[in-house]
Amino acid sequence: SQTIHQWPATLVQPVGSPLSLECTVEGTSNPNLYWYRQAAGRGLQLLFYSVGIGQISSEVPQNLSASRPQDRQFILSSKKLLLSDSGFYLCAWSEGTSGSNEQFFGPGTRLTVL
Amino acid sequence: KQEVTQIPAALSVPEGENLVLNCSFTDSAIYNLQWFRQDPGKGLTSLLLIQSSQREQTSGRLNASLDKSSGRSTLYIAASQPGDSATYLCAVPPNAGNNRKLIWGLGTSLAVNP
Numbered sequence: 001s002q003t004i005h006q007w008p009a010t011l012v013q014p015v016g017s018p019l020s021l022e023c024t025v026e027g028t029s030n031p032n033l034y035w036y037r038q039a040a041g042r043g044l045q046l047l048f049y050s051v052g053i054g055q056i057s058s059e060v061p062q063n064l065s066a067s068r069p070q071d072r073q074f075i076l077s078s079k080k081l082l083l084s085d086s087g088f089y090l091c092a093w094s095e096g097t098s099g100s101n102e103q104f105f106g107p108g109t110r111l112t113v114l
Numbered sequence: 115k116q117e118v119t120q121i122p123a124a125l126s127v128p129e130g131e132n133l134v135l136n137c138s139f140t141d142s143a144i145y146n147l148q149w150f151r152q153d154p155g156k157g158l159t160s161l162l163l164i165q166s167s168q169r170e171q172t173s174g175r176l177n178a179s180l181d182k183s184s185g186r187s188t189l190y191i192a193a194s195q196p197g198d199s200a201t202y203l204c205a206v207p208p209n210a211g212n213n214r215k216l217i218w219g220l221g222t223s224l225a226v227n228p
Contacts, residue, residue: 032214041220042220043219043221044203046215046216049215051212051214062210074124086153092158093225094214101145101207101213101214101216102150102163103146103158103160105150105158105159105160106157107157108155108156110155
């Protein structure tokens with residue numbers, strides 16, 4: 001069966017510090033991968049998605065970047081965090097090209113920028 | 115442009131009631147529709163995926179219906195329990211040609227009181 005991991009679970013970082021959040025998926029090959037942010041009182045915002053290694057689509061211009069160095073690894077990064085980067089970050093996967101678009105989510109990372 | 119609306123934003127019911135959550139979308143040419151559940155501070159759990167050719171899907175006490183012509187889906191929860199308390203979200207792909215991304219509603223926060 002497939003599982004998706006995210007770490008860390010919680011993170012408190014000062015403004016201006018770097019960020020690296022990691023997501024890995026097990027039990028599937030060539031998945032589509034997604035990074036979402038969920039801010040308090042707001043809906044899910046798609047930040048990035050990837051259909052393959054090194055293939056990243058950015059949905060919203062912002063202070064963040066994403067990379068996919070391996071088939072089942074997705075990393076969200078920032079060089080300098082802003083207060084507005086605080087939120088709940090969720091990674092998700094769905095089957096690749098010809099598969100179902102049903103999305104499955106990780107447990108999330110709660111990021112607080114102070 | 116596809117937009118998704120969920121009404122009500124919050125709902126509080128006594129245990130044992132049957133209840134209906136609503137999801138509306140503006141473009142009826144959808145590929146499919148997904149219902150998710152989110153517990154506080156947790157990731158999303160996929161509940162039901164209903165294809166555009168289907169009228170309903172059932173899983174245990176949950177039943178999701180789809181009426182594309184009116185741009186609506188309902189999630190019916192039978193004999194509600196306190197453990198059903200969570201936020202329920204629906205999502206659809208932006209258009210039939212792009213089913214890898216999702217457009218999200220803001221969710222209905224459900225509280226089932228013992």
